[in-house]
Amino acid sequence: MNPDDKFLFLDAMEDVQPLKCNNEANWQPTRNTRAPAHIDTLQLDNFLTTGFLDIVPLDTPLEFKREGLQNGVLDKLRAGKYSQQASLTLLRHSVEQCRQMLYAFILQAHRDGLRNVLIVHGKGKADGSHANVVRSYLARWLTEFEDVQAFCCALPHHGGSGACYVALKKSEQAKLDNWERHAKRSR
Numbered sequence: 001m002n003p004d005d006k007f008l009f010l011d012a013m014e015d016v017q018p019l020k021c022n023n024e025a026n027w028q029p030t031r032n033t034r035a036p037a038h039i040d041t042l043q044l045d046n047f048l049t050t051g052f053l054d055i056v057p058l059d060t061p062l063e064f065k066r067e068g069l070q071n072g073v074l075d076k077l078r079a080g081k082y083s084q085q086a087s088l089t090l091l092r093h094s095v096e097q098c099r100q101m102l103y104a105f106i107l108q109a110h111r112d113g114l115r116n117v118l119i120v121h122g123k124g125k126a127d128g129s130h131a132n133v134v135r136s137y138l139a140r141w142l143t144e145f146e147d148v149q150a151f152c153c154a155l156p157h158h159g160g161s162g163a164c165y166v167a168l169k170k171s172e173q174a175k176l177d178n179w180e181r182h183a184k185r186s187r
Contacts, residue, residue: 008053008128008133011128011133012094012095012130012133015092015130016094046099046100046103047144048099048103048141048144049140049141050095050099050137053136053137053140054136055127055128055132055133056132056135056139058123058126058132058161061152061153062135062138062139062151062152062153062161063078063152064143064148064151064152065149066148066150069149069150073149073150073167074150074152074167077150077151077152077165077167078165079155080154080158080165082115082165082167083116084116084117084118085115085116085117086105086112086114086117086118087118087119087120088101088105088117088118088119088120089120090102090119090120090121090134091120091121091122091131093134095133095137098134098137099137102141102142105117106145106147106148106168109168110147110168110169110171113171113173115167115168115170116165116167117165117166118154118158118159118164118165118166119138119151119163119164120162120163121134121135121162121164122134122162123135123160123162138164142164146169147168148166148167148168149167149168150167151164151165152164152165153165
């Protein structure tokens with residue numbers, strides 16, 4: 001094992017404690033969504049990668065936009081103009097727990113037709129701190145979901161650089177509903 005990897009591992013495991021409750025997700029009811037099912041999803045199909053990680057420096061804001069997405073969508077996301085329909089807190093969890101929680105959370109959000117969510121990952125005081133390791137993995141993992149269209153740092157009242165807004169792809173049902181709604185107007 002590389003000495004740097006060992007340092008990162010030991011730093012990441014330093015504050016690990018057993019969980020009393022594993023439900024860290026907070027779902028906000030909206031008129032277009034049904035009550036979410038419990039997020040305990042089997043992790044057999046969890047495709048989120050672990051292993052070698054390029055640490056994202058603390059002064060580099062997290063941001064991603066999928067090709068083809070309009071710049072205006074990212075601008076509105078950055079400005080916090082989309083209401084957050086659900087949130088997930090990854091604070092004080094191991095990297096593997098964060099991986100599992102994020103996987104289940106994004107799948108559930110997609111099943112529920114949610115478009116905008118908030119993920120709180122915390123802030124580290126050093127590039128190699130546990131919070132920044134989780135933040136760096138989160139930046140990688142979110143791009144691995146086809147349903148994630150964009151993400152960026154949250155506004156200060158939502159956690160600032162310790163959180164990010166995530167825009168999800170519109171579900172097929174939402175696309176159909178939207179098409180039907182617009183088709184009725186044009187008749």
